[in-house]
Amino acid sequence: MxxxxxxxxxxxxxxxxxxxxxxxxxxxxxxxxxxxxxxxxxxxxxxxxxxxxxxxxGSFTTVTVGAGDSLWSIAETVAPGADPRDVVDAIVHLNALDGVVVTPGEKLAIPAEYAPSH
The missing domain is CATH 1.20.5 (Single alpha-helices involved in coiled-coils or other helix-helix interfaces)
Known part of the structure; x- marks a missing residue:
């Protein structure tokens, strides 16, 4: 074997x-x-x-939310020639907001591209 x-x-x-x-x-x-x-x-x-x-x-300006203001109305006021949806989105992103509800007296940063010129 x-x-x-x-x-x-x-x-x-x-x-x-x-x-x-x-x-x-x-x-x-x-x-x-x-x-x-x-x-x-x-x-x-x-x-x-x-x-x-x-x-x-980026540079930005600050606005104070007034009584009865909404992000939509603020967007229409600061950038009347722009699409309010784009402005609201930019404000929400810049301020790191959880939603679109704002309270009177709250300070919001507005992107420079939408800031009202003085």
Whole structure:
């Protein structure tokens, strides 16, 4: 009877990880994860900062909401030649409003492109 294969006569060895080996292996696996998390945190902060900078970097004027005013009426007043929908959208975006409801006394930033000229 013949067997195919190499017979060395040595006992089969089992891979053993020492405590130091486990630490090295854990470090190798954890390093890319830590780098990815750090990149996400840094990138997320940059996106937030750029959003805030974009909202405040352009020039704008401020109007105070009067009694009975709505964003639509303010849009028609500050930019009579423009489409009120575009003006309302720009005001909502610039002021980071959750909706279109405004209260008397509230100060709103008006984008420079729609600001009334003095």
């Amino acid at each position: 013949t067997t195919i294969g190499i017979a060395t006569g040595l006992p089969a060895t089992r891979l053993r990880l020492t405590r130091r080996g486990r630490r090295v292996l854990t470090g190798i696996v954890a390093f890319p994860v830590a780098v990815a998390i750090a990149a996400a945190v840094i990138g997320g902060g940059a996106a937030l900062a750029s959003h805030e900078a974009g909202a405040s970097s």
